[in-house]
Amino acid sequence: MPEASRLFAAKNTIELWQQQGLLRAIDAQLGSLLQGAGTLEPIAALGALVSYQVGRGHTCLSLPQLLRDPVKTLGIDDSSSEFETQFRDLMPDLAQLVAALNRCDSVLCVAGADAVDALQPLVWDPQRQLLYLRRYWQYEQRIATWLGDRTAQLQQAGPAEPLRAVIAQLIAPKNDAISWQRLACANAAKQHFSVITGGPGTGKTYTVVRVLATLLSFHEHLRIALAAPTGKAAARMEESVNAALADTDNPALLRVKSALSRKASTLHRLLGSQRNSRYFRHNSAMPLPFDVVVVDEASMIDTEMFDALLDAIGSHTRLILLGDKDQLAPVEAGSILASLCQGAKYRHYSAAHRQWLMAASGETLPEPAASVAPGLHDHIVMLEGSERFQGAIADLALAVNACDVDAANQALTKIRLLPAPSLAVVAGQSMPALAADPKASAFWRELASGFASFIALCNQGEVGEEEAINAWAARVLSTYADYQLLTALRSGPWGQQQLNRMMEQLLRSGSASGSGAWYHGRPVMVTSNDYSLNLNNGDIGIVLKHPSDQRLRVVFPAPVTEANPAGVRWILPSRLDAVETVYAMTVHKSQGSEFRHAVMILPDRDSPVLSKELIYTGITRAKQQLSLVIPNTAVWQTALTRRVERLGGLFVASEEQEL
Ligand SMILES: Nc1ncnc2c1ncn2[C@@H]1O[C@H](COP(=O)(O)OP(=O)(O)OP(=O)(O)O)[C@@H](O)[C@H]1O
Numbered sequence: 001m002p003e004a005s006r007l008f009a010a011k012n013t014i015e016l017w018q019q020q021g022l023l024r025a026i027d028a029q030l031g032s033l034l035q036g037a038g039t040l041e042p043i044a045a046l047g048a049l050v051s052y053q054v055g056r057g058h059t060c061l062s063l064p065q066l067l068r069d070p071v072k073t074l075g076i077d078d079s080s081s082e083f084e085t086q087f088r089d090l091m092p093d094l095a096q097l098v099a100a101l102n103r104c105d106s107v108l109c110v111a112g113a114d115a116v117d118a119l120q121p122l123v124w125d126p127q128r129q130l131l132y133l134r135r136y137w138q139y140e141q142r143i144a145t146w147l148g149d150r151t152a153q154l155q156q157a158g159p160a161e162p163l164r165a166v167i168a169q170l171i172a173p174k175n176d177a178i179s180w181q182r183l184a185c186a187n188a189a190k191q192h193f194s195v196i197t198g199g200p201g202t203g204k205t206y207t208v209v210r211v212l213a214t215l216l217s218f219h220e221h222l223r224i225a226l227a228a229p230t231g232k233a234a235a236r237m238e239e240s241v242n243a244a245l246a247d248t249d250n251p252a253l254l255r256v257k258s259a260l261s262r263k264a265s266t267l268h269r270l271l272g273s274q275r276n277s278r279y280f281r282h283n284s285a286m287p288l289p290f291d292v293v294v295v296d297e298a299s300m301i302d303t304e305m306f307d308a309l310l311d312a313i314g315s316h317t318r319l320i321l322l323g324d325k326d327q328l329a330p331v332e333a334g335s336i337l338a339s340l341c342q343g344a345k346y347r348h349y350s351a352a353h354r355q356w357l358m359a360a361s362g363e364t365l366p367e368p369a370a371s372v373a374p375g376l377h378d379h380i381v382m383l384e385g386s387e388r389f390q391g392a393i394a395d396l397a398l399a400v401n402a403c404d405v406d407a408a409n410q411a412l413t414k415i416r417l418l419p420a421p422s423l424a425v426v427a428g429q430s431m432p433a434l435a436a437d438p439k440a441s442a443f444w445r446e447l448a449s450g451f452a453s454f455i456a457l458c459n460q461g462e463v464g465e466e467e468a469i470n471a472w473a474a475r476v477l478s479t480y481a482d483y484q485l486l487t488a489l490r491s492g493p494w495g496q497q498q499l500n501r502m503m504e505q506l507l508r509s510g511s512a513s514g515s516g517a518w519y520h521g522r523p524v525m526v527t528s529n530d531y532s533l534n535l536n537n538g539d540i541g542i543v544l545k546h547p548s549d550q551r552l553r554v555v556f557p558a559p560v561t562e563a564n565p566a567g568v569r570w571i572l573p574s575r576l577d578a579v580e581t582v583y584a585m586t587v588h589k590s591q592g593s594e595f596r597h598a599v600m601i602l603p604d605r606d607s608p609v610l611s612k613e614l615i616y617t618g619i620t621r622a623k624q625q626l627s628l629v630i631p632n633t634a635v636w637q638t639a640l641t642r643r644v645e646r647l648g649g650l651f652v653a654s655e656e657q658e659l
Contacts, residue, residue: 027051058647059136139307146310150193160359170210184381186360198383205240213252226264229300231536233592237296238264287314298323303334335646344382350374448506450483458521470566473555484595485584494603503583525582587618598622604631610639
């Protein structure tokens, strides 16, 4: 086909890709809209593909990468080889595409942070050869501008010496090692934007509480907000902060205790979400009324939410992010924490900042191999050395994080591995099949046995006053959190749905009461936000026969107050539209939670979602005990070497950071 007419060929490719199940309806719709507005088919198809990539977590599409290897870039199943042919038939070469993008009315070509108010649906960044949906390009521009402003402010910090005395009272030095906690404390006290990253138990909460104590030594009064991306993560943040301040007689920490007048909230609630709108009540026109905003579990913040958060942080407010950069990226597009922290392990700070940090913390930082310019890396401190995890779980987490298959296999020898039965046995879906096969029966019963104390407590019930009933319900909720099955996938024989079905068949018979979907002892997870009931996606409740009238109600955790010392609330099942049974949950859903004993179950076949981030997140949900079900060791090994890579235009690591 002559090159010029190639641009006009393959009129129905977008529909074809939708029919083939590659594009989602929303991607194809954008492509069709672009085409309807007179956009050339290849550009309209690129629009559909950028939208598709956003659905996969990327904020943009690299054109050279796409043209070099479309199948890999789009993560398409190798078996559908037709796609590559269709793609190559449709797309001209890079130079022609770039020329067409430059001429297209639906595409804004930008060289930098100009034209944030653009109206074109697509944005082309010719320098980095990235194509964006306008919305995501605008988010990234605003985020980069906000962070750039904060980095410029870094130079204006006050003297270090007064801080040094305060920090020395709050965090003990480490024997023969650098106290990264002291450095993180100095860093966050110095500036208006900081990040404290580290694995589970490395002391992020311990440190941030001391950052607040340090700030309160210099400011008589501080308005402080604590928040996290989900309700569960906010509840856990609240618990950890309370634990970090419990039983203290340190006057600086006592000041923090009295300054924390608000409960930790979700980011949505903090920013003021509005019904049927993606915009929040707090924004640059009405910034959050706080001096310090601390956000935990920052690995779950996507690009859109980060933009909304920064927009609501006024120039006098300090923002401190806490999180584990190695955890799974958020469900929506972007991987803010991982991108912010990409050079964090090198601890390369610019010369003046390094000197200041050493003076304020009393610690000695290693000399960098080359001089480093001031930048985002000056805002970030990575903690290390878990204060909670020791032994096998810590060794395994470390090996998985490093994608070190040998070390991970070595650490596995110290972890409890549940023998996985054959697939045929696992796929059996009914109790008769289960009863007929002793091997299957043993496997499922072993998994179900972890719920024994929970079921026993549910069935024990409680007679008496409301206070005693509520205290029992609170014990049921906390006992539930002792044991959790985690799956990598949602469907399939080793997926969450199958496991829930099997657990339900086994455990429901043990507490036979109630009918239909609702029954005594059923753990449920809320699957979408319900503002009228004040329930968030991911909240977990337990269906119980209320001892006062034997009616089924669902008990959820609630803030502990004088009027509600047990911290529970009861909701009628009929008021809950979106819930699912949750003996097992996906690792994605488990982010922000921890369980005394976690059992992670991998599938027997490879899937693109199996990555070292997923495995790391799953195993670090276990507080004390971890069990693993690995039906196929090849799947385990492949997953360990697969990293989640998300393309975005923000904070691309500079060469010198990687030194
Ligand atoms: N410097 C320290 N000295 C004594 N105890 C510490 C120190 N740092 C942390 N700890 C203790 O280690 C435990 C874990 O700390 P913390 O909860 O702050 O970790 P985290 O990084 O916030 O964990 P997670 O990621 O699970 O939220 C806590 O019991 C805390 O009191």
